Amino acid sequence: MAALLDVRHLTVEFPRQGRAGTDNSPAQKLLAVRDLSFNISAGEVLGLVGESGSGKSVASLALMRLLPPQARASGEIFLSNESHSGRELLSLPDEEMRGLRGSRIAMIFQEPMTALNPVMRVGDQVAEAVLVHAKGSKSEAWSRAVAAMREVAIADAERRARDFPYQLSGGMRQRVLIAMAIVNRPQLLIADEPTTALDVTIQAQILELLAELRSKFGLTMLFISHDLAVVSQVVDRVAVMYAGSLVEMGSKHAIFQSPAHPYTRGLLKAVPTLRTDRSRPLETIEGTVPALHAVPVGCPFESRCGYRVVPCAQEFPPLVEVSPQHWARCPVVNGVIA
Numbered sequence: 001m002a003a004l005l006d007v008r009h010l011t012v013e014f015p016r017q018g019r020a021g022t023d024n025s026p027a028q029k030l031l032a033v034r035d036l037s038f039n040i041s042a043g044e045v046l047g048l049v050g051e052s053g054s055g056k057s058v059a060s061l062a063l064m065r066l067l068p069p070q071a072r073a074s075g076e077i078f079l080s081n082e083s084h085s086g087r088e089l090l091s092l093p094d095e096e097m098r099g100l101r102g103s104r105i106a107m108i109f110q111e112p113m114t115a116l117n118p119v120m121r122v123g124d125q126v127a128e129a130v131l132v133h134a135k136g137s138k139s140e141a142w143s144r145a146v147a148a149m150r151e152v153a154i155a156d157a158e159r160r161a162r163d164f165p166y167q168l169s170g171g172m173r174q175r176v177l178i179a180m181a182i183v184n185r186p187q188l189l190i191a192d193e194p195t196t197a198l199d200v201t202i203q204a205q206i207l208e209l210l211a212e213l214r215s216k217f218g219l220t221m222l223f224i225s226h227d228l229a230v231v232s233q234v235v236d237r238v239a240v241m242y243a244g245s246l247v248e249m250g251s252k253h254a255i256f257q258s259p260a261h262p263y264t265r266g267l268l269k270a271v272p273t274l275r276t277d278r279s280r281p282l283e284t285i286e287g288t289v290p291a292l293h294a295v296p297v298g299c300p301f302e303s304r305c306g307y308r309v310v311p312c313a314q315e316f317p318p319l320v321e322v323s324p325q326h327w328a329r330c331p332v333v334n335g336v337i338a
C-alpha cells in the first residue's frame with residue numbers, strides 16, 4: 001500500500017550563538033532532528049516515542065510547517081492526495097500549506113488550555129476551523145461544529161458549544177480540540193502528547209475516544225508520547241527517537257516483545273509492569289543524553305551503551321533490518337559488526 005505520509009531524511013537545526021565576550025567559538029547549531037525517515041500508511045497509527053527533548057515535537061511541527069522562523073528544516077515530506085501524487089510539504093508555497101493545514105493534516109497539542117482562545121466560545125472556535133477552509137454561512141459552520149462536538153462525545157453539545165474554555169474541564173477542553181482537529185476530516189491527525197496534561201482517568205477516556213474515532217473515520221495518526229504504556233494502547237507501529245535520531249522502528253509487537261536497540265531495551269526495563277518486583281527499584285539507564293549542540297559523530301547512545309565497540313564512536317550507525325519491517329540503528333547488537 002502506498003504511504004499516506006512519507007518522511008525522508010528530515011533534519012531540523014536551530015542556530016545557537018556563542019555568548020559574546022565569553023565564547024569566541026563560531027555560531028553552533030543545535031541538531032534537534034537528524035536524518036529522520038518513516039512513513040505511515042492510510043488508516044495506520046504510528047507511535048513516536050522518546051524521552052523529553054528527543055525531537056518529537058520539533059519533528060511534528062516540521063510536518064505541519066509550524067517551526068519557528070529561525071529553524072532550518074531539510075529533507076522531504078510527502079503527503080499523498082486522492083490521486084496519490086504526493087505533495088512535498090517543505091517546498092510548498094505558504095498559501096498552499098495554509099490550505100492543507102487544519103484540513104488535510106491536523107494536530108492536537110498537549111496543553112488544551114493554551115491551544116484555545118480563552119475569550120471565544122468553544123463552538124465558535126470549532127466553527128472558525130470550518131470557515132477557514134470552506135465557503136459557507138456562519139450558521140452552517142456552527143452546525144458542523146456542534147456535530148463534531150457530538151462526535152467527540154461531548155454531552156449536550158449544543159449547549160456546551162456556547163461555553164467559554166474556562167467553563168469546561170481539562171478533559172472536555174481536549175475533546176473540543178479533537179473536534180476542531182477532525183471537523184474537516186483530515187487525512188492525517190498528529191496528536192502530540194494528547195493526554196500528558198490530563199489525570200489518569202481522563203487520559204483513559206481520551207485514548208478510548210481516539211480509538212473510536214479511528215475505527216469510525218479510518219483515521220491515520222501520528223501519535224506522539226514519552227509514555228510507552230500509553231503508546232502501547234493506541235498504535236500499530238512504534239518509532240523510537242533518541243537525541244534527535246530514530247533508533248528503532250517496528251510493529252508494536254516487535255518493539256515490545258523483542259526490542260533490538262540497547263536504548264529501547266533500557267526504556268522498556270524502566271517501565272513498570274504487573275510482573276515487576278515492587279520491592280526493587282526500577283532499572284534506569286545510566287548517564288545522560290548528549291547535548292544537541294554537540295551530538296557525537298558516531299552513535300548518539302555510545303556514551304551510555306554497555307555493548308559499545310570502537311567503531312560505534314566513529315560513524316553514525318545505519319539502520320539494520322533485524323527482522324522483516326523491524327529496524328534498529330545498531331549494527332553491533334544485531335550482528336553486522338562485532
Ligand SMILES: Nc1ncnc2c1ncn2[C@@H]1O[C@H](COP(=O)(O)OP(=O)(O)O)[C@@H](O)[C@H]1O
Pocket residue numbers: 014030032050051052053054055056057058059068292
Ligand atoms: N524554538 C527552539 N529554539 C531552539 N531550540 C529548540 C526550539 N524548540 C525546540 N528546541 C530544542 O529541540 C530539542 C527537541 O525538542 P522537542 O522536539 O520539543 O522534544 P520532545 O518533543 O521530544 O520533548 C530540544 O533540545 C529543544 O531544546
Ligand code: SF4
Pocket residue numbers: 261262263299300301302303305306307308309312317329330331332333
Ligand atoms: S551502535 Fe554501538 S554504541 Fe550504539 S547502541 Fe549499538 S552497540 Fe551501543
Ligand SMILES: [Mg+2]
Pocket residue numbers: 056057058192193
Ligand atoms: Mg514534545
